[in-house]
Amino acid sequence: MLGGLAVVIALLFGCLWVLKRLATPRGAAAAVKVLGAAAVGPRERVVLVEVGKDVLVLGVAPGNVRALHVIPLAELPPPPAQNGPLKGGADFSSWLKQSLERRKDAP
Template sequence: MHRSRFLILPLLSLGAADALAQAAAAPSGNAAPAELAGSLFQMLSGLAVVIALLLACLWLIRRLAAPRGSAAAIKVLGAAAVGPRERVVLVRLGEQVLVLGVAPGSVTKLHEMRPEDLPPATGGGAPPSPQRSFPAWLKQAMERRDAR
């Protein structure tokens, strides 16, 4: 909201300068202050309408972009690139946690796990450890699986 103040100030100063120039060019008398006030009111009311339209559009975009229904239950917990266009993605779907392989044109379920088995950085029970990242945890989990 602070940026919009900086954008509005030049518009106000331009409108006020225009109104002052018109008042200076008008013949002296009581009509000039009334014209100045009218121009200033017209400019400010137009600005208020534009700002109200912008806020209404932002509210509408936010409202329409919110996930609904089953999409609200899906949360991406982490991802790691395993190739130039392939990724391994950790997804929470309700009470299930899925490890998915994502490539152009396909999504494959690689593994299903319990939420308790999650690494700390993605929402497990233990506090997050700064040296453990999702790719390191994925490598360790795959090594454990291959050892079985």
Template sequence: MLFGLVVVIAILLATLWALKRLSGPRGAVGQLRVLGATSVGPRERVVLVELGKKVLVLGVGQGNVRTLHVMEADELPAAPSASEGRPDFSAWLRQSVERRRS
């Protein structure tokens, strides 16, 4: 009886391993990368997401996500390095928006 239990558990683990290995990323999941986020309200955030060669500025609220802006990845201003005192994401986002307006 113990041998039968070990066989069943081994088959279950082998099946789970095979499913994990054979199921690759679906859609854009493998290409998405969150670059940063900042809170703009109690339940609202602005999120910078890299999708392939595009960068999306998304407004995320309770129950919805809206695209605020789309730009090419090379248009994205470079984030300051750690040696420059690296400000927080909200300061960097504000600075980037001001640059685009001028």
């Protein structure tokens, strides 16, 4: 019975490995990167897609995708700075350490 269980578990892991290999983007699909999306209706979205050195603004609806605008990547504004305690590229562990030290120093 344990041998049968081991075979079933091995088959599950094998299937997961195959699915992972098949789902990895290759070729042209790897060159496409979704930068963001915004819903404009119950089933409609506007999506920013980076393709090479251009950013495409696409209108996406059920059964329909249309290019609304093409923006050169160089003209795209930089992403907004992060507000809050983690700005400046600090990670959570350093932020937590700093806040604990401040709390310790407070009277």
